[in-house]
Amino acid sequence: MKNKKITRKITQGMYVLSTNGGGCVVDAVSQVSSGDNPLIAVSVMKSNYTNELMHKNDRFALSVLGMDVSPDIIKTFGMNSMRDINKYEYVKTSEVENVKIIEESLGYMVCEKVDTIENETHTLFIGKLIEADILNDGEPMSYNYYQENKNDLIKVETEKGKTAWVCTICGYVYYGEELPDDFVCPVCGVDKSMFEKKTS
Numbered sequence: 001m002k003n004k005k006i007t008r009k010i011t012q013g014m015y016v017l018s019t020n021g022g023g024c025v026v027d028a029v030s031q032v033s034s035g036d037n038p039l040i041a042v043s044v045m046k047s048n049y050t051n052e053l054m055h056k057n058d059r060f061a062l063s064v065l066g067m068d069v070s071p072d073i074i075k076t077f078g079m080n081s082m083r084d085i086n087k088y089e090y091v092k093t094s095e096v097e098n099v100k101i102i103e104e105s106l107g108y109m110v111c112e113k114v115d116t117i118e119n120e121t122h123t124l125f126i127g128k129l130i131e132a133d134i135l136n137d138g139e140p141m142s143y144n145y146y147q148e149n150k151n152d153l154i155k156v157e158t159e160k161g162k163t164a165w166v167c168t169i170c171g172y173v174y175y176g177e178e179l180p181d182d183f184v185c186p187v188c189g190v191d192k193s194m195f196e197k198k199t200s
């Protein structure tokens with residue numbers, strides 16, 4: 001392939017996907033039909049805990065992150081796993097149609113799951129929109145903008161005196177002298193080669 005980076009130019013946004021028991025930051029979201037209750041598709045990494053929950057649950061919500069979203073929301077939902085922390089303790093949420101939504105967002109879409117399509121790395125979940133609202137004014141953050149500005153948007157701080165490996169894609173931090181060869185980022189799924197060593 002000559003340059004796969006052109007796929008970054010597919011317009012994708014930044015969203016918090018939430019479902020009962022968990023949630024994470026996602027970028028691959030699309031409205032794929034029209035009408036009163038359009039279909040919304042969202043792709044979720046298979047190694048992500050939220051993927052497991054999405055298979056069990058019937059409903060999910062997408063909260064649209066704006067350009068001025070607080071970095072803490074991206075950090076909490078994008079760089080951690082619910083296996084380790086309860087993300088909802090750190091971020092203000094409310095409940096709509098029994099699904100948590102992020103208050104500091106441009107708005108939300110609550111969907112009823114209607115189909116799933118599996119591929120090697122991700123599951124594509126398709127939902128029918130059942131409730132939606134606009135919460136705040138603002139421009140949505142694009143995934144491309146986030147990738148190009150993430151060093152300024154989110155500072156990854158590691159614990160002093162410990163050797164850390166930081167995922168260059170999502171910011172997940174692994175502590176230890178060496179990363180195991182078969183290590184896969186538990187948040188975004190990339191392999192060892194995408195991690196950078198950091199000592200402070």
Ligand code: FE
Pocket residue numbers: 167168169170171172185186187188189190
């Ligand atoms: Fe990662």
